[in-house]
Amino acid sequence: MHKATFEQRPKRVALFVTCMVDMLYPGVGIAACELLEKNDIEVIFPEEQTCCGQPAFNAGYRDEARKLARRFLSIFGPLVESGEVDAIVSPSGSCVTMTSHFFEAIFEESQETELSHQAERLASVTFELTEFLVDVLGLVSTGAQLQGKATYHPCCHLYRELGVDEQPRKLLDGVEGLEVVDLPHGDDCCGFGGLFAIKNSGISAAMGRAKARYAEQSGADAIALCDVSCMTHINGILSREGVSCRAHHIAEILNNHLGSTLRPPSQPAPAQADHPRRWGE
Amino acid sequence: MQVDIHAPYKDRVQQALGDPNLRVAVSKATDRMSNARRASMDAIEGQQLRSQVRKMKEHVLSNWPDYLEQLESNLTRNGCTVHWAEGVEDAQAIVKDVALQNSANLVVKSKSMATEEIHLNHALEEAGLRVVETDLGEYIIQLADEPPSHIVAPVIHKRLEEIAEVFQDKLDMPPTREPTKMTSLARAKLRQEFFAAGMGVSGCNFAIAETGTICIVTNEGNGRMVSSMPRVYVVVMGIEKLVPTVEDAYLQLQALCRSATGQQLTVYCSMTSGPRQEGDVDGPEQVHVVLLDNGRSRMLARGYGEALLCIRCGACLNACPVYQEIGGHAYGGTYNGPIGAVTSPALAPEIAQFKELPHATSLCGACREACPVKIDLPRLLLDLRSDLVQQGASPKPEAWGIKSYASLMSSRRMYENLGKMASIGSNLYAGMSGGNIKLLPPPLNGWTAYRDFAPFAPKSFRDWWRDRKKLRRQA
Numbered sequence: 001m002h003k004a005t006f007e008q009r010p011k012r013v014a015l016f017v018t019c020m021v022d023m024l025y026p027g028v029g030i031a032a033c034e035l036l037e038k039n040d041i042e043v044i045f046p047e048e049q050t051c052c053g054q055p056a057f058n059a060g061y062r063d064e065a066r067k068l069a070r071r072f073l074s075i076f077g078p079l080v081e082s083g084e085v086d087a088i089v090s091p092s093g094s095c096v097t098m099t100s101h102f103f104e105a106i107f108e109e110s111q112e113t114e115l116s117h118q119a120e121r122l123a124s125v126t127f128e129l130t131e132f133l134v135d136v137l138g139l140v141s142t143g144a145q146l147q148g149k150a151t152y153h154p155c156c157h158l159y160r161e162l163g164v165d166e167q168p169r170k171l172l173d174g175v176e177g178l179e180v181v182d183l184p185h186g187d188d189c190c191g192f193g194g195l196f197a198i199k200n201s202g203i204s205a206a207m208g209r210a211k212a213r214y215a216e217q218s219g220a221d222a223i224a225l226c227d228v229s230c231m232t233h234i235n236g237i238l239s240r241e242g243v244s245c246r247a248h249h250i251a252e253i254l255n256n257h258l259g260s261t262l263r264p265p266s267q268p269a270p271a272q273a274d275h276p277r278r279w280g281e
Numbered sequence: 282m283q284v285d286i287h288a289p290y291k292d293r294v295q296q297a298l299g300d301p302n303l304r305v306a307v308s309k310a311t312d313r314m315s316n317a318r319r320a321s322m323d324a325i326e327g328q329q330l331r332s333q334v335r336k337m338k339e340h341v342l343s344n345w346p347d348y349l350e351q352l353e354s355n356l357t358r359n360g361c362t363v364h365w366a367e368g369v370e371d372a373q374a375i376v377k378d379v380a381l382q383n384s385a386n387l388v389v390k391s392k393s394m395a396t397e398e399i400h401l402n403h404a405l406e407e408a409g410l411r412v413v414e415t416d417l418g419e420y421i422i423q424l425a426d427e428p429p430s431h432i433v434a435p436v437i438h439k440r441l442e443e444i445a446e447v448f449q450d451k452l453d454m455p456p457t458r459e460p461t462k463m464t465s466l467a468r469a470k471l472r473q474e475f476f477a478a479g480m481g482v483s484g485c486n487f488a489i490a491e492t493g494t495i496c497i498v499t500n501e502g503n504g505r506m507v508s509s510m511p512r513v514y515v516v517v518m519g520i521e522k523l524v525p526t527v528e529d530a531y532l533q534l535q536a537l538c539r540s541a542t543g544q545q546l547t548v549y550c551s552m553t554s555g556p557r558q559e560g561d562v563d564g565p566e567q568v569h570v571v572l573l574d575n576g577r578s579r580m581l582a583r584g585y586g587e588a589l590l591c592i593r594c595g596a597c598l599n600a601c602p603v604y605q606e607i608g609g610h611a612y613g614g615t616y617n618g619p620i621g622a623v624t625s626p627a628l629a630p631e632i633a634q635f636k637e638l639p640h641a642t643s644l645c646g647a648c649r650e651a652c653p654v655k656i657d658l659p660r661l662l663l664d665l666r667s668d669l670v671q672q673g674a675s676p677k678p679e680a681w682g683i684k685s686y687a688s689l690m691s692s693r694r695m696y697e698n699l700g701k702m703a704s705i706g707s708n709l710y711a712g713m714s715g716g717n718i719k720l721l722p723p724p725l726n727g728w729t730a731y732r733d734f735a736p737f738a739p740k741s742f743r744d745w746w747r748d749r750k751k752l753r754r755q756a
Binding site for chain 2: 017019021022023024025026027029030033045047048050051053055056057058059060061062064065068071156157160161187188189191192193194196197198199200201202203204205206207208210232233235236237239240
């Protein structure tokens with residue numbers, strides 16, 4: 001996909017915070033916002049934004065996905081087209097994949113040429129957070145400090161659809177005091193996959209447990225990643241399985257949200273995992 | 282626990298997940314093959330090879346009828362008999378007739394997915410013939426009465442111990458765990474079958490249109506025996522397995538060997554351009570080629586033509602984290618792994634016959650990364666999901682749920698209210714269960730069966746944003 005190059009350093013961006021960050025992990029949004037502001041980027045948060053429609057698209061409901069995609073374009077489109085913002089930035093590789101890859105495709109499918117072109121134009125100025133910090137702003141470090149051992153999990157959409165991998169790793173390497181260790185079988189999917197985690201929960205969890213085993217093997221206290229959806233899944237598994245390491249969104253690490261030292265989760269996990277749990281038992 | 286390929290999808294998956302040995306056997310082998318593939322592709326200009334093969338296969342597909350005609354006329358010119366088979370019954374009948382006309386009571390087979398597709402062994406056995414699989418892996422699963430669970434490594438789901446048990450049970454092998462002893466035994470048995478067989482059957486890795494040549498690759502030499510020793514040789518090939526020229530054949534051969542096993546070249550590559558000619562010292566007296574459609578034209582018409590570029594190397598299976606967990610039998614069709622999840626429904630008379638398969642994937646994209654033809658499998662799986670919805674084949678509560686979600690998310694007010702309610706509710710509930718939510722009602726119980734769920738934030742990002750704006754205004 002064609003990405004815009006900026007002749008001048010961007011001044012203002014629209015934050016596409018994503019519904020999950022908004023409602024479940026506001027700290028990630030705050031970190032993203034502050035990271036941008038610290039680097040002299042003015043952040044605008046269009047309050048009309050809700051969800052990009054990926055759950056509907058992922059499940060095969062294209063009409064419903066288009067409904068939300070149209071809504072997204074009507075909110076972010078004018079901001080970009082009027083020049084009010086230079087770019088759209090989001091702390092999620094997955095939601096950026098939806099808006100910058102799949103929007104164009106679903107409007108092509110419905111032969112809504114105008115919308116598919118608009119989606120394409122927006123895609124060229126839409127960036128995942130670490131991609132924006134490194135590729136556009138040229139950052140090598142955010143000046144964060146954290147004592148401890150962390151590893152990095154490349155979330156599938158970010159890694160394979162957007163091709164963003166070096167950027168978050170570079171920023172993680174730039175965190176003072178943080179030892180970054182290798183995650184065995186790192187690029188294996190964690191098993192989240194949206195509706196897959198519910199529809200095929202057994203398989204999904206088995207994949208998650210494999211990820212948990214490798215995380216344990218790595219000896220890291222934290223798994224850094226760029227998507228809160230995968231984070232929710234990995235942490236849900238780690239918590240259930242009684243593994244002490246936790247996944248954290250990279251923005252919180254890069255913005256010093258985790259304190260000075262990585263610690264095991266405050267909630268001690270049960271020694272023996274008693275899965276599966278079923279409703280009505 | 283054995284996975285019963287005929288059981289309903291949910292049962293198959295449960296059986297697969299319930300067998301810890303399965304995961305060990307499958308992931309060990311797939312890891313090994315994946316590593317070999319990567320090393321082998323990295324040793325050359327792997328990306329360039331992938332692009333070249335893709336381009337070649339696309340060219341074939343866009344000139345499909347022409348190349349098929351060219352192949353047919355060159356095969357005929359070479360003295361082969363060409364048969365066209367539209368579906369399973371036609372194909373079975375053709376092969377059966379050839380066998381019966383030639384009084385071939387014993388049929389030896391080289392590994393072939395196309396013959397699995399048409400359940401050929403079963404059909405021939407029903408006609409009173411004896412069929413022997415001669416690929417070692419296929420031989421083992423034939424003894425164990427199971428279908429293959431991997432496109433190139435059919436017995437990948439079994440550990441050495443289990444194979445030894447099969448040999449002890451079926452071949453009266455004295456107890457041993459030594460692979461060399463076991464393979465020697467199989468070799469001795471199979472040798473006798475090759476000598477006695479009246480007919481050989483193989484699939485086709487690719488056929489060269491410009492020369493009318495059938496190519497099969499094997500590592501055990503059984504393909505060469507099957508195609509040259511019996512009096513009659515029958516090839517069953519999917520009509521997409523075409524390459525235009527000899528140069529293209531070399532291209533595909535490279536991609537196939539490197540992607541399947543990480544070899545530069547398989548031990549044997551057997552090319553047959555027709556029956557024994559006068560003066561030849563060996564070779565079959567008759568060569569029959571069955572060109573099998575069995576849904577392939579339908580697949581193209583349905584918009585899944587990209588999956589017809591597949592060269593059946595199995596790289597996507599090896600790369601797939603789902604396949605590693607459940608193995609091949611859980612997919613319930615001839616083809617398994619990511620390509621099977623596309624091919625089984627796309628080939629079938631009705632997509633909905635395999636409606637679970639397009640959802641048996643997290644869409645991680647590891648398959649596309651591994652595919653030597655760069656098939657966009659995640660995209661095809663998403664398209665299948667969409668087709669299933671269009672056909673009304675998705676569960677009603679799910680359809681209702683997604684429609685409600687789309688409506689709620691279409692209104693900022695409803696979205697914010699929903700967020701507030703979820704926050705209050707989940708925090709109350711989480712407070713009661715002490716931090717994380719351990720149990721949710723259906724359909725979300727799928728989540729909490731295996732994972733905890735952190736409650737919604739007490740204060741959303743947008744609340745923080747508004748508060749900050751207010752504070753800044755006041756300041």
